[in-house]
Amino acid sequence: MPTAWQEPSEPLALPAHFLLGSATAAYQIEGAATEDGRGPSIWDTFSHTPGKTWNGDTGDVAADHYHRLDEDLDLMASLGLRAYRFSIAWSRIQPTGRGQANPKGLDFYRRLVDGLLDRGITPVATLYHWDLPQALEDTGGWTNRTTAHAFADYARVVGEALGDRIAVWTTLNEPWCSAYLGYGSGAHAPGRTDGAAALTAVHHLNLAHGLAVQQLKAVTTNTPQYSITLNFHVLRGRGAGAEEAVRRIDALANRSFTEPLLRGRYPEDLIEDTAAVTDWAFVQDGDLTQIHQPLDLLGVNYYATTAVRLWDGETPRQNHDGHKDMGGSPWPGSPHVEFLEQEGPHTAMGWNIDPAGLEELLLDLHTRYPNQPLVITENGAAFDDHLSARPDGTYAVHDPERIDYLRSHLFAAHRALAAGVDLRGYFVWSLMDNFEWGYGYSKRFGIVHVDYATQRRTPKDSALWYRDLALTGSIPPLPTERTDGHAGRAPGP
Ligand code: FCB
Numbered sequence: 001m002p003t004a005w006q007e008p009s010e011p012l013a014l015p016a017h018f019l020l021g022s023a024t025a026a027y028q029i030e031g032a033a034t035e036d037g038r039g040p041s042i043w044d045t046f047s048h049t050p051g052k053t054w055n056g057d058t059g060d061v062a063a064d065h066y067h068r069l070d071e072d073l074d075l076m077a078s079l080g081l082r083a084y085r086f087s088i089a090w091s092r093i094q095p096t097g098r099g100q101a102n103p104k105g106l107d108f109y110r111r112l113v114d115g116l117l118d119r120g121i122t123p124v125a126t127l128y129h130w131d132l133p134q135a136l137e138d139t140g141g142w143t144n145r146t147t148a149h150a151f152a153d154y155a156r157v158v159g160e161a162l163g164d165r166i167a168v169w170t171t172l173n174e175p176w177c178s179a180y181l182g183y184g185s186g187a188h189a190p191g192r193t194d195g196a197a198a199l200t201a202v203h204h205l206n207l208a209h210g211l212a213v214q215q216l217k218a219v220t221t222n223t224p225q226y227s228i229t230l231n232f233h234v235l236r237g238r239g240a241g242a243e244e245a246v247r248r249i250d251a252l253a254n255r256s257f258t259e260p261l262l263r264g265r266y267p268e269d270l271i272e273d274t275a276a277v278t279d280w281a282f283v284q285d286g287d288l289t290q291i292h293q294p295l296d297l298l299g300v301n302y303y304a305t306t307a308v309r310l311w312d313g314e315t316p317r318q319n320h321d322g323h324k325d326m327g328g329s330p331w332p333g334s335p336h337v338e339f340l341e342q343e344g345p346h347t348a349m350g351w352n353i354d355p356a357g358l359e360e361l362l363l364d365l366h367t368r369y370p371n372q373p374l375v376i377t378e379n380g381a382a383f384d385d386h387l388s389a390r391p392d393g394t395y396a397v398h399d400p401e402r403i404d405y406l407r408s409h410l411f412a413a414h415r416a417l418a419a420g421v422d423l424r425g426y427f428v429w430s431l432m433d434n435f436e437w438g439y440g441y442s443k444r445f446g447i448v449h450v451d452y453a454t455q456r457r458t459p460k461d462s463a464l465w466y467r468d469l470a471l472t473g474s475i476p477p478l479p480t481e482r483t484d485g486h487a488g489r490a491p492g493p
Contacts, residue, residue, distance in 0.1 A: 011474040012414045019122060019425025020470050021083030022076070022447065023378050025129035025173065027059045028434035030089065032066035036104035039095025041131035042141070042182075046189030047435075052326075057440025063432055064455045066108065071457070073115040075448065076431065079463055080470035083122040085377060085427045086112065087129035087173065090154055097133030097150050106161045113165050124377075124427075125162065126170040126229065127155055127212060130178055130188065130437075137190050142178060142201035142208075145282070152211035156219055163220035170299055170377070171212045174231040175205040176253060180330035185323060187438055193328025196278045199256075203282050206260050210291035229299030229377045230257050232365075233306045234357040238340055241310030245337045248273055249308050252331055262369050264292030274333040297424060298365070299377035302358045302409075304351035307340040322351055324438050347405070348382040348443055355408040362416035362423060373422045376413060380429035381405040382436070382443040387451065387458060397449045397460035406462060410475050428466060432457060 014020065027043045047058035065072055076084055090097060092105030109125075116123045128151065136147050155171070172178070181188035184198030213226050233253035237246040251270040259267050265288060271280055304322065311317050313336070321339035323330060331337060342352040358379065365374060383401045390396055406428060417423050433446035441452060447463035450456075459467075469475060 008411065008475075008477055011472070011476050012411065013474040014414070015417065016473075017424075018473070019083040019124070019168075019375065019427075020473075021081050021085060021122070021124070021425070021427045022079075022431035022466075023085035023427040023429050024065075024431050024434065025087040025126070026089035026092075027062070027129070027131045028430075028436070029063040029065040029432065031059065031061040031064045033058075033060045035066065036092070036108070037095055037102040038089065038105065039091040039097075040134040041089065041091045042134055042137045042189035043131050043437075045134050045137075046191055049191070052191060053438050054440035054442045057435065057442075059435045061452075062435045063450050063452075068455065069108075069112060069115065072432075073112075073119060075457055075459075076116075076121055077119040079447075079459065079467045081121055081431075082470055083124055083167075083425065083427070084116055084431070085124040085126065085170070087126040087131075088158060089131055090128060091131065091133040093158060094133065094154055096135035097147075098135075098153065101157045101161070106158075109158075109162060113162055117165060122167045123165065124168040124170065125158075125166045126173050127151075127158060128171065128178075128208075129173040130182075132178075132190075141183075141190055142204050143183065143197045145204055145207070148204045148208035148211055151208040152215045155212035156215040159216040159219040163216065163224075164222050166220075166222075166224055168225045168227055168297065168375075169213075169216055169220075170227045170229050171209040172205060173229045173299075173377075174301060175202065175209070175228075175257060176231050176233075179205055180252075180332075181323060184328055184332055185330040186326035186328040187324040187330070191326070193326070195274075195329065195332030198330070198332055199274055199278050199280070200282050202256050203280075203287070206257065206291045207287055209261065210293050213293040214290070225296035226293070227295055227297035227299050227375070228257075228261060229301055230254070231301040231378075232361050234302070234354075234361050236305050236307040236342075237309065238307055239309040242308075245308040245310050248334050248337055249306070249331065252334065258369070260288055260291045261295065262292070262298075262372065264288045277332045296373065297375045298369070298372050299375055300361065300365070301378035301429075302361060302376065303349075303379065303381070304347075305342065305354045305357040307342050309338050309340060311336045311338040322349070347401075348384050349439075351381075353381070353405060353408075355412040358409050359412040359415050362413065362421045363419060366416070366419075366421040373424050375423065375425040375427075377427050378429040379406070379409050379426065380445050380447075382445045385444050385449060385460065387449055395449075395456070395458040397458060399460045399462050402447070402460065402462040403465045406466065407475065410469070414475065
């Protein structure tokens with residue numbers, strides 16, 4: 001259960017060089033899906049396949065960021081952001097995932113990065129946020145080992161172009177989703193439902209990361225930091241067999257990445273648990289050495305916790321793991337683990353709000369991997385926002401729930417810092433409302449509202465709150481009385 005904590009009465013200062021910023025991903029905001037030589041990715045194919053996304057939504061236009069780059073850069077500056085985490089669309093750089101770089105694709109990201117630097121904003125670039133070039137999927141995607149090598153070549157191409165100005169390189173965003181939702185459950189592109197394929201993808205993604213870090217290191221000319229971002233599952237075991245359920249899901253969700261990346265090995269229990277699904281013959285001699293590269297930062301994405309127990313085999317099996325049910329399972333070899341519905345409060349995603357889970361996760365990572373610096377690369381919440389017109393003709397979005405969510409998680413991060421965790425930054429998901437994958441445009445995570453009919457951007461109250469945080473470098477206590485009429489809610493139980 002979440003631990004109760006005291007609402008601080010004084011502002012809490014963040015460390016001097018703490019990276020405070022916002023995050024986005026290429027397919028979710030850029031649009032311009034067929035412009036300037038961009039090739040199709042698996043998300044173009046998937047979102048254009050009937051029944052795969054809410055309302056048939058696609059990222060064809062999204063937040064039209066590709067055409068509104070300067071306006072969006074000014075917006076970030078006006079919000080006082082110190083850092084910006086974005087992703088590069090592989091198929092803008094190499095339309096088929098291989099070969100010659102597309103100069104127009106590189107130009108777009110050069111303009112983005114230069115625009116950030118001009119405004120004093122630290123660029124944090126992710127090479128892969130799920131948008132595999134379709135041509136590579138056509139030859140097996142992440143189930144084909146050659147995709148890992150193609151990724152390393154792509155990393156080199158981007159590193160040669162931008163390797164004098166990116167501060168932090170992140171190879172992959174949430175490989176758990178790419179592998180288990182893309183190839184296991186089918187909820188994400190490419191929509192395959194094959195447990196063995198999902199585990200094969202896990203390994204090839206890990207390998208891709210290790211090869212890419214080495215390529216980047218060979219070509220960058222500044223002194224950047226190298227990282228990968230994982231979405232950890234913070235598990236709450238319930239009922240008889242709780243420990244076993246937690247162990248199995250921890251192995252599949254968390255340790256299948258952290259152990260090879262940070263210790264150069266796959267967990268033995270993971271290999272045993274999945275023996276009926278695969279023999280792991282796709283792991284070749286030397287692979288683990290390639291994967292196990294020193295990481296300057298480990299990126300942590302956190303939204304909610306996950307409750308599990310062993311299924312009794314009789315009562316109807318629950319499946320509340322926070323992911324859409326598209327026919328397959330994201331948990332190969334673990335059909336007897338049940339994912340339980342959790343107590344509220346919940347966000348509009350139905351995800352439970354549990355800031356203590358973030359603190360526990362940071363402390364747990366610090367204990368397991370003591371010398372590993374961490375950065376929160378995503379944290380945030382979707383709520384049903386409403387745009388209202390002010391008398392002066394401007395617009396506002398009052399989103400006190402999002403402010404509460406962000407505050408409570410920042411306090412959790414601060415408690416982890418105070419306990420000695422080497423935490424280097426925090427990125428709110430997301431800068432602006434965007435294409436939320438299978439949920440299309442039905443879920444709004446932005447601190448800036450996007451009116452998709454006009455593409456008008458309106459900073460929500462949470463953006464203004466976040467700006468104060470970025471400008472002062474300290475988390476303000478709850479105001480005793482709010483002007484927005486919201487009473488305020490101390491996070492926790
Ligand atoms: C994460 C993704 C990000 C966004 C948030 C809500 O899993 O990395 O793109 O969809 O969830």
